[in-house]
Amino acid sequence: MGILDSKIPAGPLADKWTKHKNDINLVNPANKRNIDIIVVGTGLAGGAAAATLAELGYNVKTFCYQDSPRRAHSIAAQGGINAAKNYQGDGDSNYRLFYDTIKGGDYRSREANVYRLAEVSGNIIDQCVAQGVPFAREYGGMLDNRSFGGVLVSRTFYAKGQTGQQLLLGAYAAMNRQINRGKIQSYTRHEMMDLVLVDGKARGIIARDLVSGEIERHSAHAVVLATGGYGNVFFLSTNAMGSNVMAAWRAHRKGAFFANPCFTQIHPTCIPVSGDHQSKLTLMSESLRNDGRIWVPKKMEDAVAIREGKLKPTQIAEEDRDYYLERRYPAFGNLVPRDVASRAAKERCDAGFGVNKTGEAVYLDFASAIKRYGKEKALTSGIKNPDEATIIKLGEEVIEAKYGNLFQMYEKIVDQNPYKTPMMIYPAVHYTMGGLWVDYNLQTTIPGCYCAGEANFSDHGANRLGASALMQGLADGYFVLPYTIGDYLSSDIRTGKIPTDSKEFEEAEKQVRDRMEKLMSGTGIHSVDYYHKKLGKIMWNKCGMARNAQGLEEAVKEIADLRKDFWENVKVTGTMDSKNQELEKAGRVADFLELGELFAKDALHRNESCGGHFREEYQTEEGEALRDDKNFKYVAAWEYAGEPKDAKLHKEDLVYENIELKTRSYK
Amino acid sequence: MKLYLKIWRQKDASSPGKIVDYTLDGVEGDMSFLEMLDILNEELVSKGEEPVEFDHDCREGICGTCSLQINGEPHGPDRLVTTCQLHMRKFNDGDTIVIEPFRAKAFPVIKDLIVDRSAFERIQQAGGYISVNTSGNTVDANCIPINKHAADEAMDAATCIGCGACVAACKNASAMLFTSAKVSQFALLPQGRVEAVERVQNMVRQMDLEGFGNCTNTGACEVECPKGISLTNIARMNREYLSASIKG
Numbered sequence: 038m039g040i041l042d043s044k045i046p047a048g049p050l051a052d053k054w055t056k057h058k059n060d061i062n063l064v065n066p067a068n069k070r071n072i073d074i075i076v077v078g079t080g081l082a083g084g085a086a087a088a089t090l091a092e093l094g095y096n097v098k099t100f101c102y103q104d105s106p107r108r109a110h111s112i113a114a115q116g117g118i119n120a121a122k123n124y125q126g127d128g129d130s131n132y133r134l135f136y137d138t139i140k141g142g143d144y145r146s147r148e149a150n151v152y153r154l155a156e157v158s159g160n161i162i163d164q165c166v167a168q169g170v171p172f173a174r175e176y177g178g179m180l181d182n183r184s185f186g187g188v189l190v191s192r193t194f195y196a197k198g199q200t201g202q203q204l205l206l207g208a209y210a211a212m213n214r215q216i217n218r219g220k221i222q223s224y225t226r227h228e229m230m231d232l233v234l235v236d237g238k239a240r241g242i243i244a245r246d247l248v249s250g251e252i253e254r255h256s257a258h259a260v261v262l263a264t265g266g267y268g269n270v271f272f273l274s275t276n277a278m279g280s281n282v283m284a285a286w287r288a289h290r291k292g293a294f295f296a297n298p299c300f301t302q303i304h305p306t307c308i309p310v311s312g313d314h315q316s317k318l319t320l321m322s323e324s325l326r327n328d329g330r331i332w333v334p335k336k337m338e339d340a341v342a343i344r345e346g347k348l349k350p351t352q353i354a355e356e357d358r359d360y361y362l363e364r365r366y367p368a369f370g371n372l373v374p375r376d377v378a379s380r381a382a383k384e385r386c387d388a389g390f391g392v393n394k395t396g397e398a399v400y401l402d403f404a405s406a407i408k409r410y411g412k413e414k415a416l417t418s419g420i421k422n423p424d425e426a427t428i429i430k431l432g433e434e435v436i437e438a439k440y441g442n443l444f445q446m447y448e449k450i451v452d453q454n455p456y457k458t459p460m461m462i463y464p465a466v467h468y469t470m471g472g473l474w475v476d477y478n479l480q481t482t483i484p485g486c487y488c489a490g491e492a493n494f495s496d497h498g499a500n501r502l503g504a505s506a507l508m509q510g511l512a513d514g515y516f517v518l519p520y521t522i523g524d525y526l527s528s529d530i531r532t533g534k535i536p537t538d539s540k541e542f543e544e545a546e547k548q549v550r551d552r553m554e555k556l557m558s559g560t561g562i563h564s565v566d567y568y569h570k571k572l573g574k575i576m577w578n579k580c581g582m583a584r585n586a587q588g589l590e591e592a593v594k595e596i597a598d599l600r601k602d603f604w605e606n607v608k609v610t611g612t613m614d615s616k617n618q619e620l621e622k623a624g625r626v627a628d629f630l631e632l633g634e635l636f637a638k639d640a641l642h643r644n645e646s647c648g649g650h651f652r653e654e655y656q657t658e659e660g661e662a663l664r665d666d667k668n669f670k671y672v673a674a675w676e677y678a679g680e681p682k683d684a685k686l687h688k689e690d691l692v693y694e695n696i697e698l699k700t701r702s703y704k
Numbered sequence: 705m706k707l708y709l710k711i712w713r714q715k716d717a718s719s720p721g722k723i724v725d726y727t728l729d730g731v732e733g734d735m736s737f738l739e740m741l742d743i744l745n746e747e748l749v750s751k752g753e754e755p756v757e758f759d760h761d762c763r764e765g766i767c768g769t770c771s772l773q774i775n776g777e778p779h780g781p782d783r784l785v786t787t788c789q790l791h792m793r794k795f796n797d798g799d800t801i802v803i804e805p806f807r808a809k810a811f812p813v814i815k816d817l818i819v820d821r822s823a824f825e826r827i828q829q830a831g832g833y834i835s836v837n838t839s840g841n842t843v844d845a846n847c848i849p850i851n852k853h854a855a856d857e858a859m860d861a862a863t864c865i866g867c868g869a870c871v872a873a874c875k876n877a878s879a880m881l882f883t884s885a886k887v888s889q890f891a892l893l894p895q896g897r898v899e900a901v902e903r904v905q906n907m908v909r910q911m912d913l914e915g916f917g918n919c920t921n922t923g924a925c926e927v928e929c930p931k932g933i934s935l936t937n938i939a940r941m942n943r944e945y946l947s948a949s950i951k952g
Contacts, residue, residue: 085838088838089838089839092837092838092839103761103767103769104759104769104820104821104822105821105822105824105825105866107768107866108761108762108767108768108769110761110762110767112762112766112767113762113764113766113767122845122846124846160842162845163842163843163844163845164836164838164842165845166842166845166848166895167834167836167842167843167848167895168833168834168836168838168895169833169834169858169889169890169893169895169896171855171856171858171859171862171889171893172845172855173855173859174850174851174852174855174856175852176852177849178849178850178851178852178855179846179849180845180846196859196862197859197863199766199863201766202766202862202863202865203859203862206862209828210828210832210833210834211833211838213825213828213829213832213833214833214835216829217829217830217831223825225822225825248814248815275764277761277762277763277767278760278761278762278763279761311734312732312734312735314732314734314735314739314742314743315739316736316738316739316742316763317763317764319763319764320764445784446764446765446789449765449782449785449789449791450736450789450791452791452793515838562750564746564749564750566742566746608749608750608752610748610749610752610753610754610755611754615715615716615815616716616757616814616815616818618755618757619749619755
């Protein structure tokens with residue numbers, strides 16, 4: 038088993054979680070009052086965990102860099118949340134959700150974790166409805182579902198195109214109930230600067246009040262990191278501007294292993310880059326692929342004419358369009374998983390069929406859905422022999438009801454009306470499957486340091502399916518962590534309050550101050566953003582949708598050089614002891630400059646293609662990912678050892694007892 | 705295009721602030737308003753000056769972090785967008801743009817264009833939730849059928865991103881639109897009816913304590929709201945409050 042013990046309970050897959058809950062230690066209610074827990078990050082995972090832990094009776098402190106917990110980036114999730122409710126009677130089950138998730142992740146996730154996720158998925162919906170989350174409903178008053186990529190059932194629950202917002206407001210409401218009771222102390226505009234270990238256990242954090250600049254010490258019996266993903270290492274991504282890896286990376290430097298950093302999701306349907314000024318990318322929900330058809334022109338001359346503005350997409354005849362996903366993957370069509378759809382778009386654009394001025398865009402077309410819905414609506418409205426205009430009008434109304442806010446967002450950004458002309462989309466960095474290594478209990482390799490949601494690596498393997506991030510965040514926060522953390526804390530009932538005047542806290546605080554001073558002392562002329570953009574370019578070009586050994590070797594070196602330059606020269610204005618957004622960014626970019634190198638190193642070592650990790654050297658004749666289960670059926674967990682290049686690899690072999698490993702096919 | 709910017713600069717909460725003039729060249733129509741400010745900041749940093757601080761995060765119009773009073777309007781001249789989704793194509797070459805923080809007694813300035821909106825959080829903490837445990841031991845979700853229209857209306861109210869534009873737009877700096885959106889979401893759902901009486905009373909009490917003004921039905925909030933939250937919610941909250949006063 039080696040150094041990595043996943044602590045997966047024995048017994049049949051479907052009984053593991055129930056048995057585990059029955060076997061683990063509990064903390065009695067009177068003792069919970071004497072135990073403190075810090076939760077860093079207040080998105081779905083952190084918010085849900087904080088609310089539930091406080092409700093159980095623990096004293097909880099939450100930290101977020103935003104001015105309110107409800108602004109965490111979970112709020113931006115659009116499409117929906119999966120649950121194996123089988124309300125549609127289309128054959129769904131816990132097993133199917135489990136199977137789809139493992140297969141979608143290209144067989145690089147843990148069976149036991151994923152099954153547990155599927156098992157609690159139904160509870161999430163019950164819970165959220167009880168909390169007043171206004172999910173979409175049918176006319177009979179029952180919950181509505183839609184379908185997402187990589188599956189053959191409709192199991193996605195949604196609230197317009199704002200599901201993440203509604204779920205987060207639900208979790209935040211649950212938090213508010215506990216804040217009102219005094220069981221949660223919510224620290225907003227605070228950033229975790231370091232993790233504090235006492236006798237090898239996580240016992241607190243050093244945080245910075247982003248308004249006053251003050252450095253604070255906070256102690257606890259356990260620390261939960263729910264700080265999201267590290268997609269912003271690419272500079273341009275669909276993450277929020279402030280999303281960062283600092284908390285996870287600080288923990289990594291203190292001994293938490295970082296797993297599969299190269300597993301990153303490039304989402305197929307984002308608004309294409311419009312110029313160098315771009316600060317972030319905007320996602321167009323995967324749910325749009327329920328009704329939108331993706332295509333590029335069949336003829337090269339048409340593609341060229343479109344790029345030059347001489348031809349409009351609506352002028353291209355049906356037979357001259359290449360619906361390449363429907364052509365290549367007839368079984369799943371436009372609803373293939375994200376990694377497959379992204380690579381297919383890149384393949385067409387690389388071949389010269391891109392449709393915007395940069396040549397990096399494909400069409401997402403709603404014309405046929407508008408007609409289909411329009412006809413149906415005319416019939417149900419009692420309109421006989423409707424004319425074309427009526428059909429389109431009615432169809433547009435249906436589309437608006439389903440995706441109105443997304444269409445409006447597209448129009449505001451691109452200045453084109455997507456009801457009348459197809460959307461243009463291109464893949465963009467969206468989500469990171471990699472993250473801190475955790476065992477079945479969501480504990481990292483540091484005792485007492487837990488990690489939940491996107492920040493951990495556990496459930497999505499090498500590719501996440503749509504609408505599964507919300508499911509995992511809430512599962513971890515509401516239903517997993519509150520149980521498993523009790524097992525650890527049961528040995529802490531006699532510990533008493535953790536003092537913050539110990540030498541460990543003092544040293545950690547000093548390190549934080551020294552690091553900030555060093556950041557402020559750069560003598561060059563370039564801003565933090567300058568370095569961040571440079572890092573992003575290296576990552577996108579060499580660690581993006583397609584990677585190869587040569588490019589990755591270059592990336593490792595280029596990032597190390599850039600990091601050196603950054604630490605010597607970066608120019609940070611303002612002072613340490615006041616509100617200073619440049620300093621905030623500098624600290625975050627400093628950590629991205631380390632993570633980026635580990636990312637490239639991980640991608641270089643994994644000599645196979647799987648999920649979002651596509652190595653050009655390893656592909657089938659048809660250009661599909663070629664996995665190597667003999668040599669790489671493991672989780673790569675990296676131990677910090679100074680420079681990222683020296684990180685030490687530990688392997689957790691993935692054991693499949695319930696699923697047969699197959700080549701993933703969506704044909 | 706070339707723009708003349710007049711931007712509110714204020715060191716911290718206790719220092720006085722003032723409008724500072726900047727000229728910015730090379731602005732393109734495809735840029736968002738915040739990307740325009742990014743460029744200004746990049747220029748300022750390269751000159752060794754402190755950049756203009758402003759709140760922003762998701763930059764896709766949903767987190768509600770960005771604010772800004774642009775030429776006197778919260779989130780600027782476009783309708784149904786937040787500042788991060790406002791694009792420079794709405795402006796013309798040579799325009800002068802005045803950029804200030806949201807102004808309200810209950811939203812004190814932290815620095816430059818950043819204000820403290822924690823009053824909104826305290827209003828929600830006073831009752832913006834349903835008191836149900838997060839244990840998962842609830843009834844099956846479909847045991848509570850909800851009329852589609854009620855669910856849709858609740859969703860419309862729940863769309864509020866809590867950005868504070870309603871307060872900044874109101875001559876009384878009233879938080880009625882925000883508070884009523886939160887009250888309405890729960891009032892419209894059967895799950896929320898159980899505690900409806902206490903909820904509306906507690907949330908309105910907290911709203912008044914925070915120093916927001918009252919509503920005089922000018923409707924400016926509805927016009928400026930980036931999410932199109934309807935004035936109907938205020939009417940609903942008043943009704944809830946009145947009936948709660950009689951019952952309670």
